[in-house]
Every structure is written in structure tokens, then in C-alpha cells.
Amino acid sequence: MITLAFALMAAAQVPEQAPRMDDRPAPWPENDRGFGPNVDRVKESEPDARRAMARYAVCVADKSNDKVTELLSGDFTTTAYRSGLKNLVNANGGCAKQVGVRSEVMRSASLPFAGSLAEAMLRSDPAPLNVRLAKAATGKEAPTFAPSDKVAMCVARSSPDDVAKLFATDPGSTEENRVAEQLMPVVKLCSGPTKLETNVVGLRSIVATASFRLLAAQES
Secondary structure, three states: OOEEEOOOOEEEOOOOOOOEEEOOOOOOOOOOOOOEOOOOOOOOOOHHHHHHHHHHHHHHHHHOHHHHHHHHOOOOOOHHHHHHHHHHHHHOOOHHHHOOOOOOEEEOOHHHHHHHHHHHHHHOOOOOHHHHHHHHOOOOOOOOOOHHHHHHHHHHHHOHHHHHHHHOOOOOOHHHHHHHHHHHHHHHHHHOOOOEOOOHHHHHHHHHHHHHHHHHHHOO
8 A cells, every 4th residue: 555654844942942853653744833944845766756746636636626625624733634644645546656656665755746736726727826826915814823824825926937937846856946046025025024944845735735725715
């Protein structure tokens, strides 16, 4: 059976202490997730591995569209969310082989897996993403579930063109890095006085899930 090992690799800021790295299996994000060095900084993977995950997520989203929609619309701080991600993997055991993954075990942190699912769902609508995000920015507000999620939602609402450009790039590409760098001034403005540090994988993932939730809120 194809399984997916969920391991959150994010650091949390502990008051008056140095940041700590916790690589134990945990829900995404941890309940004490907040601002600080390396928040939402997930382990970098090889570009080929990230592209394989993107193809895998497209397969899962296609086969379990309703379940993915329901899961990504909910509160990712809950145990039910974590279980839902695992259930999606278990229910779509053929997807790894279908997208050309040779190993019997497909591994990913839960954050980039959720982000890849969100991107797959965003692409399922043929209408231009930047247009949809721009329209949603003036519509219903979507819930946020963590400080960094609030920043990601602000980015999705504030810069729909660059967000759409980011999702159009290949994971691990030079173009991805270039577009992500263009988004950093927006990230800083949305963060306010408190600094949020993230790498490209983390930024792409949190903005993808926030973007999906923003668009889903317009249909509720």
C-alpha cells in the first residue's frame, strides 16, 4: 500500500528562548505555530521530487475532488485535518505509480502536500486565476487559522497577478525563485511589524492553501 509519511519540519519561536526545530510527526501546523525564525520553512526537496508531488496531488484531487475540497476548506490545526490528509493518501493508492513514482513509499511533509493539492484544485477551473483572486479580494472574507496563514491570505488578496505567476512556475525552477522574490515585499507588508521567515516551498504552500480557501469562500 502506498503510504505518505507526514513530518512537519517547521520551527516555532519560544518566548525568550532560541528557536527549536521539531521534526516529529505533528499536525500542520503545530498549535503553537506563530511568528519567528524559520516559521513555515519546510525541508527543501529536489525539483524532481517536488514535481512528482505536484503530479501526485493532481491525481488525488481528480479522484477525490469533493473530499479534497472539504478538507482544504477546513481548519488545518485540527487532528481531523491531519487524518484527512492521510485518508486521501490511503484512498488513492494507485496515484503514486500512476505519476511515475518508483518507490513504494511516497514521502512529503504535510504542508507541501496540502499546498500541492490546493494548486491542483486551483488549476481545475479554466478561468484565469489572477482574475478570480482579484474578484475574490473584494468579496467574502475567508477564515484564517494561524498568524502565518493570515499573512498568506493577505498576500493572495493583495497581489493576485504575482500569486498566479508563482503557481504557473515549475517547482524548483529559477523562475519560481524569481517570482517568489517579487512577492517578498508584499509578504513583509502583510506581516506588519512582526517578521515572518519562510523559504520558497513554505511560501508557495501557505499561499496556495489560503488562495484556495479565499476562492472557496466566495462559493459558500
